[in-house]
Amino acid sequence: MSASPRSLIVTAYGLYARAAGGALPVSGLVRLLATLDIEEQAVRAAVSRLKRRGMLQSTRVDGAAGYALTGVGARVLAEGDDRIFRHQPADVSDGWVLCVFSIPESLRAKRHLLRGN
Secondary structure, eight states, X not given: OOOOHHHHHHHHIIIIIGGGTSEEEHHHHHHHHHTTTOOHXXXXXXXXXXXXXXXXXXXXXXXXXXXXXXXXXXXXXXXXXXXXXXXXXXXXXXXXXXXXXXXXXXXXXXXXXXXXX
C-alpha cells in the first residue's frame, strides 16, 4: 500500500517546508510527488483539502504560486513531532513493553539461551 498524496504533502511540509520558512511552491510539490507516481491532479486536490482544513494557506514563493503552513498547520506538525520523537522511558503501568535486541551470529549459543528464557 502506498502513502496518500495528503500524507506525503504533510511529510514534505514537516521535513522541508518548516526549515525553508514554511512555504513550498505548488509546482515543486507536483514535481516531487511525480517522482512517486502521484498525478498532478491528485496533488492539487490534496493541497486544496489541506487548505480547506486550515493547514495551508495560499502564498507566493519566489514569485510562484505556493502554499504556506498556517499557525494551525505548524501546531499540528509540532504535536506530531512531540508524539513521534519524544523519548519517554517505559513504566510498569504501560502494560506490555517490547524489547528489541540483536545478538551477532558469532554469539549464536548465547542468543539461543536468551530466547529460551
